[in-house]
Amino acid sequence: MPPRIPTSSASSSQALLLNQFSELVISPRLSASSSHHNGLITATANSTFQTHNNSQRQRSSLSKRQFSTTPPRQRLTRQRKQFWQWLETSGAVMRDATQPMNYVKAVGARDTSEDSRDMPFPLNPEFRSQSVLSDEAREIIWKSVVEEGQPIKVVSARYSVDMRRVAAVLRMKAIEKRWKAEGKPLAIPYAKAVQKMLPITQLGQVPHEPINDVHVHSYTMQQVFYPTSESREFTRGDAAKAFGKHIMPVDHKIRIPELINLEKQLAAGVDRNVAEEDFTKAALESEQKLKEREANRVRELEEAKTKVDTGRFEFRIENVNVEELVGRDGRSRKAVGWRYGVPFNDRKKGMVKIPTKVE
Amino acid sequence: MKLRRIARFHGLKRPRVRQTWNKYNLYNLARMRVPFLNNKTFFQQKWWAKAITRGYHGEHIKERKWERMFSRRLISAVDMDPAYLAKHDGSELASGRGSGATTAPKAERKGRGEKKAVAAITPYMQMIYAPMERRLDQAVFRALFASSARQARQFCVHGAVKVNGVKMKYPGYLLNPGDLFQVDIEKVMYATGMKKEHITEAPVEEAEEAASEPAAPKEIDAAADEAAKHNETAKHHDKMKSLKQLRKQAENALKAASSDLSAKRKIALRAMMKDVKTTWAKVAGPGSNPQGPEQIAEQLTKLLSELDITPAADKYKDAPKEEQPAEMGTKEAVEIEQGGGLQTKQERAILKRLIQEELENPHDPSKPYATPWQPRPYMSAFAFIPRYLEVNQNICAAVYLRHPVARQGLAEVPTPFPSGINQLAFNWYLRRG
Structure with a gap:
């Protein structure tokens, strides 16, 4: 007040x-x-x-x-x-962060077991405060990828950190390093305080998170009656086909499929070092392939343009199919300019103009 | 969009759990109960569940807008173990079914990285508000960059949030997987830091303590100056003035060097030490950092070697350094310098650490939050970062890795409500979805 x-x-x-x-x-x-x-x-x-x-x-x-x-x-x-x-x-201990996961207990709750320690919401046992990467862990990831040049898949598999997370760590670490070099102030006291409040993963000792998550496709959530002979070996690949033509078997959908080969080799009695070397090689290869594919895509886009260099300007001319650009109803967001017979709704009240992506 | 004003946002009479770090909210969260709903009609149950869940999940977002965002498709993920995939091709699940086997062979798999599954089920019902978590303002709040969802929204509107390096002024921007958002560091420090008025009282108490004893007039001046300094803004006193003040205080300390090191003297010395640090922190300001902690330590040594106060210096020498809190550390450093003059490596290391801390977290009255920065009270009770975000606190940036998912026994949408309530709310929205 x-x-x-x-x-x-x-x-x-x-x-x-x-x-x-x-x-x-x-x-x-x-x-x-x-x-x-x-x-x-x-x-x-x-x-x-x-x-x-x-x-x-x-x-x-x-x-x-x-x-x-x-x-x-x-x-x-x-x-x-x-x-x-x-x-x-009982609320007095909540005031300052004396320990990580200093979460509230329900009033009158007798349950002080270790099981409910990571529950920020006393009524919701299905939400847990899961551990985060520490500053040191991020530094380790940065070192192994940028300085040692290991493929992201290998780093992800070794520390059991999701590939997307590894990529995000690298992106933000690069910004952090740039800021440090520029002498820009960092939020160090804030970072230290937050790290004290959260559970932290000991990188390399315990797995951080599942790295081979597979999204549950809605096609696979239905029960399918699919008659087949008893003698047939009905594998995951067959099951995927039965669910839908475009459904891929899990072996291809997991994020690091090279790990399956590693496990197969280990089960066959191959030496661990040899198997891991093979895995690193395969991971490096897949990374190279991805890079090549991206480079090809960019090159093809560039090649599709006709470039006319007049000395002062370089004109880049692209073939455009208008019907594709403006869409079926002529109102596609990608379309440029005013089109005959189509109202221009840019400034109309209630039209949502929030961008859908930033690149 | 004009925000709805709510009369009793953190009311105790008709409590609603909100997306804030307020202490009243904490109390409401702690005493939240699921009421007996069996004597209500199904409609009433759904209505109540909708009302109470919407009171938490984006209460500042209009209902019509949320209805458009709502999706009945709740996403989940399954962790596949490569060892299992290597060992089996899936045919083992059906083998022998035609020859009398009735149950599938027991899967010999363990969750990877997950601590435990509370229940064997996948709590889909906890995922209703997953589309809400995609909003930029919600993500800023979840990344612990703002102390409430409304504040996070304000940060967006005021242009303090960038997405992929571009200023994004729409709190309703839906993040795409891989989007990196940054919040202005000063805003984050303000939102999560202690309020200013909490700390300004401390030096005054010291001043009053000193003033209550009439023996040492110079100390009163020094302490009063110190107190006045705390309340001024940094704009009003430039470097020269504070350096002059510093010199005056040093002279005062030197004059009384022969007498015993009383409690009052200690207070004055401590205040001076603080001032020395502040001044150097300002000189070696955050933008340009010409002096490292080593040089500053040297300069400090030179200055403080003039002080030759022997008594009470040995007291803290043998005590383990880590156990001392920061303030004691300062005093200790002063006294060690008085005694030995930073002779040993260990002492120099202590001073270096103290100066480093001061440089990282300086006293600066020009800031809108209390300095040195401390987390605001009751922040830790609300501090968690969901797995769909990866946060770098040093630069106040985070990446929205993927959409939140439900797994076996875990749902990633942070919701304070049990599954039953969310299920009722889900049914409410299904009706109009």
Whole structure:
């Protein structure tokens, strides 16, 4: 509640009263300290009697709130009282981060087991505060990919960190390093405080997260009656075909399919070092392939353009199919300019103009 | 869009759990119960569930807008173990079925990386508000860059949020997997830091403590100056002025060097030490960093070698350094310098660490939050980062890796409500979905 300032006629008399009976004012909050109590009274005195002895010094130290001349409410509601009581007993440990995962327990809960420690919401056991990568872990990932030149798939598999996360760590680490080099300020105290509050993965000792997640396709959520002969070996590939023509078997859908070969080799009794070397080679190859594919795509796009260099300008001419560009109804977002017979809705009320992607 | 104002946002009488780090909210979260709903009609149950869940999930977003975002397709993921895939081709699940086998062979798989599954089911019903988590303002809040969803929204609107390096002023921007968003560091520090007025009282107490004893007038001046300095803004006193002040304080300390090191003297010295650090922090400001901690340590040594105060210096020498809190550390450093003058490597290391800390987290009255920066109270009770985000706190940036998914026993959408309530809410939206 903002401080309320009474009307001018009432203020002086009220302040006087408050000054006179300053000893009688009782702070209603259970937690209110004596300094707060004093502050209220001296502030009142200062605001009305400017000639007060050491008003300057004390005034500078007081917040605006304490200038309020409104007397505090004398009575707490029952609920408010219970709130303050809770805040001073079981809620007191919540105030500062004394340990990671300092989460609230339900009022009156007897369950202090380790199982509910990572539950930020007491009623929802299906949401857990899962561990995050520490600053050191990010540095390790950066080193192994950028400095040692290991493929992302290998780093992901070794530390059991999702490939997308590895990529994100590298992206942000690059920004961080650039900022450091530029002398830009970082939020280091904030970062340290947050890392103290969260559970941290010990990288390399425990797996951080599942790395071979497969999205559950809605086609695979139905039951299919598919008659087949008893003698047939009905594999995952066959099952995928039975669900739909475009459904891929899990072996191809997982993020690091090279790991299957690694496991097969290990099961066949191949030496671990040899198998891992093969895995690294395969991972490197797939990464190269991806890079090549991307480079080809960009090159083809460039080649499709006709370039005319006039010395001063280079004109780049592209073949465009208008029907494809403006869409079936002529209103595609990609379309440029005004088209005959199509209302131009750019400035119309209620049209959503939030971009759908940023590149 | 004009935001809806809510009269009792954190009311205790009709409590609603909100997306904030407020202490009232914490209390409401702690005492939340699922009421007895069996005497209500199904419609009433759904209505109540919708109301209470929407009170948390994007209450600042209009209902019509959310209805358009709602999707009945809830996404989930399954972790596939490559060892299992290498060993079996899937045919083992059907083998022998025609020859009398009735149950599938027991799968010998363990979850990879997951601690435990609470229940064997996949909690799809906890995923209703997954589309909401895609919004930029929600993601900023989930990444712990703002203390409430409304504040996160304000950050977007005020242009403090960038997506892939481009300023994004729409809080309703739906993040795509792989999008990197950054929030202005100062805004984050302000949102998550302690309020300013909490700390300004501390030096005044010191000043009053000193003032209550009439013996040392110079100390009063020094302490009062210090107190006044805390309340001014940095704009008003430039480098020269603070350096002058510093010199004056050093002179004061030197004059009284022969007398005993009393508590008052310690206070004055501590204040001076703080000032020294502040000044150097300013000189070696965050933008240009001409002086490393080594040079500053040297300069400090030179300055403080003039102080030759022997008593009470040995007290902290033998104590283990890590156990001392930061403030004690400062005092300790002062006293060690007084005694030995930073002779040993260890002492120099301590001072270096202290200066490093000061450089990282300086006292700066010009900031809108209390400095040195501290997390705001009750932040830790709300601090978690869901797995669909990867956050780098140093640069206040995060990547939206993928959409939140449900797994066996775990749902990634942070919701304070149990499955039953969310299921009722889901049914409400199915009706109009």
